Amino acid sequence: MHNPVRLLSLSIALGLPALAAGEGFFDDAQLKVLNRNFYMSQDFRNDSRFRNPQTGESKHFRAEWAHGVIATFESGFTPGPLGVGLDVRGLFGWKLDGGDGRVGDSNAGNGLIPRRGYNFDGKPKDDFGKVDVALKLRLFEDTELRYGDHRPASPVINASDTRLLPQSFRGAFFRNTSIKGLTLEGGKVESGSDRSATAHNGDLGTAYGGRFKDADDFIYAGADYRYDERFFFRLHHGRLDDVWNQTAFYADWRQPLGEGLGFNTGFKYFRTRDTGKSLLGDIDNDSWSAHVGLTAGAHALTLTHTRIDDDSPFDYLWNTWDFFLNTGSQISDFNNPNERTWMLRYDYDFAAVGLPGLMLIARYLRGTDIDGSKVGPGYAAYQNIRDGRHWERDFWLSYVVQSGPARDLTFKVLHASHRANGDHTAEADIDELRLIVEYPLDLRQL
Structure with a gap:
């Protein structure tokens, strides 16, 4: 059987000259470069520790500092009812600081700097990188097909960009916008490329159950519908081969109340059931999250409640690590078996006091009733948890330069403290700091 990646590379090499000659391929192209400087540290408190995957030594502090460059070329499409295009993304990282004793396992932990070896059990790399490539087709202006490396943004598969370099998945994907307000999307994922991976053949699996060589693919499809500026709905379904079927439903409503005032509410629901060989065992999980919020000028206040109604955690595709439920947070996902979580969030826009681009988000979350018996x-x-509890406190401050040569230069300071109580031994007591500087360049506009 032919290797599809080699066939794709050969097709691109043979067809690129013809594509480039086509009107629209370069005329509508975009070339962007993102520089990202990232420092991340985790200070384990009380009796919490992490284990060095290279030496087995128990440590209470880990820290990594790295610089990444993400260069993205997105072509336009050749003219006609069937347009052809090409997307290429180069991702490169350099370790600035982080010895073997402080770098995480490049998996859950910090995850900025990869370790050598398939099981991430080697020494931290000084530099690393990969190239994502996707061939794309446009049909009748409203349908796009692509094969290659892609970053889906679905409730059931949302590629992570919470570390130095973004995650991607390899497979075949589609997107259709034929009906006004309605977007249809889906695909078949064959393999993943993790946030710190240097290849594209990573095994699929789940964030809390690990990777599985027996899970051949992940297939998903979904619909997003925006009725108007107030109402937005999402219905998506995914199947991880021999693990589970998962359905997600989102509903969001935003209502202006007058000058500077607004109300918003939303609901998220996930239904997860085992399928095929049931590699993670029997799963009968219903998880939901609801919120209400009020905005008044520069201020916004949001109250959220989340429930995990099953004797398993709310799980999701391997290392996508994004905020699927409203209470997913910087350190904890607040998704433990049978957990009930409340969150209070406050947002402030400093433009109200003459500092446009400066934003503050403060959050406090508390989870109770964790039972994994x-x-x-x-x-x-x-399995040993009967009455687990925990809390997390987040302070996120960001500033975006609004004008001048450094326009869009972004600074982020993210601090979080997490503490586990009761007999909750599945998570650690951690103080975490992330310092991020990003400078995007749109080379088409220089």
Whole structure:
């Protein structure tokens, strides 16, 4: 059987001259470069520790500092009812600081700097990188097909960009916007490329159950519908081969109330059931999250409640690590078996006091009723928990330069403290700091 990646590379090499000659391929192209400087540290408190994957030594502090460059070329499409295009993304990183004793496992932990070896059990790399490539087709102006490396943004598969370099998935994907307000999307994922990976053949799996060589693919499809500026709905379904079927429903409503006032509310629901060989055992999980919020000028206040209604955690595709439920946070996902979570969030826009571009987000989350006494072997970390509790406090400050040569230069300071109580042993006591500087360049506009 032919290797599809080699066939794709050969097709691109043979067809690129013809594509480039086509009107629209370069005329509508975009070339962007993002510089990202990222420092991340985790200070383990009380009796919490992490284990060095190279030496096995127990440590209480880990820290990494790295610089990344993400260069993205997105072509336009050749003219006609069938347009052809090409996307190429180069991702490169350099370790600035972080010895073997402080770098995480490049997996969950910090995840900025990869370690050598398939199991991330080697020394931290000094430099690393990869190239994402995707061939794309446009049909009748409203349908796009692509094969190659892609970053889906679906409730059931949302590629992560919370570390130095973004995650991507390899496979075939589609997107259609034929009906006004309605977007249809889906695809078949064959493999993943993690946030710190240097290849594209990573095994699929789940964030809390690990990777599985027996899971051949992930297939998903979904619909997003925006009725108007107030109402937005999402319905998506995904199947991780021999692990689960997962359905997600989102509903969001925003209502202006008058000068500077607004109300918003939303609901998110996930239904997860095991399928095929049930590699993670029996799963019968219903998880939901609802919020209400009020904005008044520069201020916004949001109250959220999340429930995990099953003897398993709310799980999701391997290392996508994004905010699927409203209470997903910087350190914890607040998704443990049978957990109930409340969150209070406050946003402030400093433009109100003459500092446009400066934003503050403060959040406090508290989770209770964690009970993993009946979890299956795939989630063994929860089996000894009967009355778990924990809380997290986040302070996020960001500033975007508004004008001048440094326009869009962004500074972010993200600090979080997490503490576990009761018999909640599945998570650690951590103080975490992230310092991020990003400078995007649109080379088409220089």
